[in-house]
Amino acid sequence: MPSTAILANFEDDSVAETVAMPEVWTLRMKRADALDHEDLMALDDLITRAGEQRSGNVFFEPRAVLASSPLSKQPIHWLLWSHQGRLCFAAPVIVRKLGGVSFLKIWTHTYAPLGTPLITEPFQAQPFLAELVQQGFSALVCPWLETDSVLAKAIADDTSLQDGFWSCQADRVFLTSDWTLDSSLSKQRQKKLRKMRRQVNLTHRALRGEAARDDGFRQFCDLEAMGWKGEAGSALKQRETSLHFARELLAGHAARDTLVIDSLDDPQRSGDQSVAMTISFEQAGRGVIWKIGHHTDYDAVSPGYQLILAASERFVAGDSDIAIDSLAGPDHPMVGWLWPGRLTIGTLVIPLGGSTVQARLLSRTYALEHRLRTVARAVRQRLRG
Numbered sequence: 001m002p003s004t005a006i007l008a009n010f011e012d013d014s015v016a017e018t019v020a021m022p023e024v025w026t027l028r029m030k031r032a033d034a035l036d037h038e039d040l041m042a043l044d045d046l047i048t049r050a051g052e053q054r055s056g057n058v059f060f061e062p063r064a065v066l067a068s069s070p071l072s073k074q075p076i077h078w079l080l081w082s083h084q085g086r087l088c089f090a091a092p093v094i095v096r097k098l099g100g101v102s103f104l105k106i107w108t109h110t111y112a113p114l115g116t117p118l119i120t121e122p123f124q125a126q127p128f129l130a131e132l133v134q135q136g137f138s139a140l141v142c143p144w145l146e147t148d149s150v151l152a153k154a155i156a157d158d159t160s161l162q163d164g165f166w167s168c169q170a171d172r173v174f175l176t177s178d179w180t181l182d183s184s185l186s187k188q189r190q191k192k193l194r195k196m197r198r199q200v201n202l203t204h205r206a207l208r209g210e211a212a213r214d215d216g217f218r219q220f221c222d223l224e225a226m227g228w229k230g231e232a233g234s235a236l237k238q239r240e241t242s243l244h245f246a247r248e249l250l251a252g253h254a255a256r257d258t259l260v261i262d263s264l265d266d267p268q269r270s271g272d273q274s275v276a277m278t279i280s281f282e283q284a285g286r287g288v289i290w291k292i293g294h295h296t297d298y299d300a301v302s303p304g305y306q307l308i309l310a311a312s313e314r315f316v317a318g319d320s321d322i323a324i325d326s327l328a329g330p331d332h333p334m335v336g337w338l339w340p341g342r343l344t345i346g347t348l349v350i351p352l353g354g355s356t357v358q359a360r361l362l363s364r365t366y367a368l369e370h371r372l373r374t375v376a377r378a379v380r381q382r383l384r385g
Helices: 037-052 062-067 125-134 150-157 187-199 209-226 228-232 240-256 296-301 303-318 356-384
Strands: 003-005 019-021 025-031 077-083 086-098 101-106 139-146 165-176 203-208 259-265 274-283 286-294 323-325 341-351
Touching: 025 125, 037 077, 037 086, 062 240, 086 356, 101 356, 125 150, 139 150, 139 356, 150 341, 165 303, 165 356, 187 296, 187 303, 203 209, 203 303, 209 228, 209 240, 209 259, 209 274, 209 286, 240 259, 240 274, 259 303, 274 296, 274 303, 286 296, 286 303, 296 303, 323 341, 341 356
Parallel strands: 101 139, 286 323
Antiparallel strands: 003 019, 025 077, 077 086, 086 101, 139 341, 165 323, 165 341, 203 259, 259 274, 274 286
């Protein structure tokens, strides 16, 4: 007996008639605000398995995805692909059109710059992409996708699939388990670090669970607002939508015990003793350093730099095989020289069916947008001085 998939009618956002599919595979698309308890349980199971297999995405927490809805002009749906009733692929997506042609784009944004989908075995690219063709989509766009991700490798390795179109490729700095403090710092930098530590004796602690989610996050928001983001009005606490997304993201990770807030404290300081804090998410050795903030009164002893060193030592001590994404490029003044590891990300446009022309056009469009954003970012940094 065939299984079915319920897909939304994106013209009027009603529910279309069920579509017969082979029993072994099931495709569903469901709005982020319509997930029921069974959907959330299935996603929770996939998030755990994908994380253990190192093919997860720390930003694809269902609560956080829903909280990011105000940042999107289109409704956010979950694309859910199951094998014999168990999820093996999931990603939040939006439906877009170009010249009357519909395509899917994995949902990413400034506060969640990673588009790698949640994938576990026995995912197979061929039947998955073939079903997207049957549903009338001409391309699948994957922004901020790791080039060595399961999906990217599946497209590249299967000669029966059409090649994807890459654009906007760039390296990001990441931490690996072979990192050591001594090998990363020159003798001159080690001497300068010892001097700063003598000047102000800061202590390191790692907050987890509710302590990180609640009081730790409140202190972090205060610190972040003291820096240039506060001056620019872009700190988390200054934007309600961003703050809501962050709270939901931290709540999801706190419940999984994958949230850590590293804090550098001044024991001599009254009140809140934290002078630098960073938020990170980690599961089975893979994760990201998401945000960092520091107290400007301590700039002379570089508390942010000292905190990254402390967090790095904690990361490498906790797992024998790690890969922590800094979300920063090689030119970043704090981690660009400190962490030697590099990973490549980019935007992959996967043609569906015979739509290579549309896919090539989409790839060029996103490449142009990326160049324009890069120029605008450089201008802003120059204006900040």
